[in-house]
Amino acid sequence: MTGWQDIEAEALRRIHARAWPPGSTIPHEADLAKEFGVARATVNRALQALADAGWLDRRRKAGTRVALHPVRKATFSIPILRAEIEGADSVYGYRLLGRTLEEAPAPIAARLGVAGALLHVTALHLADGRPYAHEDRWVNVAAVPGIMAVDLAVASANEWLVTHAPFVRGDYAIGAAAADDAMAGVMGAAIGAALVTVERTTWDDTAGITAVRITFREGHWVRTVI
Amino acid sequence: MTGWQDIEAEALRRIHARAWPPGSTIPHEADLAKEFGVARATVNRALQALADAGWLDRRRKAGTRVALHPVRKATFSIPILRAEIEGADSVYGYRLLGRTLEEAPAPIAARLGVAGALLHVTALHLADGRPYAHEDRWVNVAAVPGIMAVDLAVASANEWLVTHAPFVRGDYAIGAAAADDAMAGVMGAAIGAALVTVERTTWDDTAGITAVRITFREGHWVRTVI
DNA sequence: TAGTGGTCTAGACCACCAA
DNA sequence: TGGTGGTCTAGACCACTAC
Known part of the structure; x- marks a missing residue:
């Protein structure tokens, strides 16, 4: 055998x-x-x-x-925040903070490779009623027109895009940022607290789809097993 | 074809x-x-x-x-710091800060599953002469006796272990930490600056080998492409 | 140019698990 | 319990590359 x-x-x-x-x-x-x-x-x-x-x-x-340097790779699952929170036996909550159609800042527009107005969505993901992650997202509505009809107050852009927007490639970066006044207020953290930040941009065959920055609550770790 | x-x-x-x-x-x-x-x-x-x-x-x-939720995985290469720095066309530098045989804090000892004295190594990795990452490492000398004979002032524990210590499994976590006085001084960052922190623990078949915490300079991002 | 891994085939049997 | 993916085989040819 x-x-x-x-x-x-x-x-x-x-x-x-x-x-x-x-x-x-x-x-x-x-x-x-x-x-x-x-x-x-x-x-x-x-x-x-x-x-x-x-x-x-x-x-x-x-x-x-x-290999001289064995095991060079670590694989992280890219979580749907709801699944991550519920997987930890917490109650998931979601609150839409803002939803506007506006001109994107130059770095965002450049990353997505688009010009003109984009959908700007900000939202809060909660675990057991407390802030878990803050989502700041720009969506290229030309690439995903369907999103304009979605009520983002009930379905998070996070989940809707994952299931409705095909994407071919993306990049992913993890960094740290100090909480400014606004972020500290929203997340219930101290001003200046070190927060883990994940930035992700995804593209279609032809154009950028969405650029998102997720800021996690204080003490959050992005984990994996090798 | x-x-x-x-x-x-x-x-x-x-x-x-x-x-x-x-x-x-x-x-x-x-x-x-x-x-x-x-x-x-x-x-x-x-x-x-x-x-x-x-x-x-x-x-x-x-x-x-x-799949309903396509592309759930992002793969990061686990860098050898020297390779990462030289790959960015910078000059790599290394400075041993401390090397002592001492009792590990309880959390470290528990993670490695060992008791007694461990080798505690702290070092600084430099890019173009400036601090790039701070390494704080505990090594189970019982599992890797050879390391006691290594002159860690010239060869970083990072590299020596990668090539000499077999390991079977490990975990890996990325977080954020505010720079305390000591870290700020060593890294040349402001006190309270948000720094990306990577923690990694590796095990052999039988015992823990090493637990390391690497703190990167301000503004560092851990990146990957999906 | 020769040696090595990369891949394909046609067929076969097996392990799992939804119905 | 039958259908589906998982895997193995023996042989073959190909693609890359060190020498």
């Missing part, structure tokens, strides 16, 4: 045990296939999984080497 | 074009194989890649559905 995951596990064991030390070349697929008594495709599947995870570097002709 | 990546691209196109709307069931592998004129394994490879990326949900018997 030898599947590709068994071979992956055994290979990982050898890497951890330093039987295959960092930087060394491991046996060819054909040799490993013979050793484990499986087809080469099965070995290939296992080694490819390890390469995807960053444990191995594979190159044609050069062979497969154990 | 139809490879699995061509099929992946075509499937993604249909998802974006709403030919396969969110939540709908797409044709079976066998049908798609016939349509594209390839073997079922080739279709399987393509759809599996899309499922890994979060575009599809696949379940035996139930079939393959377009």
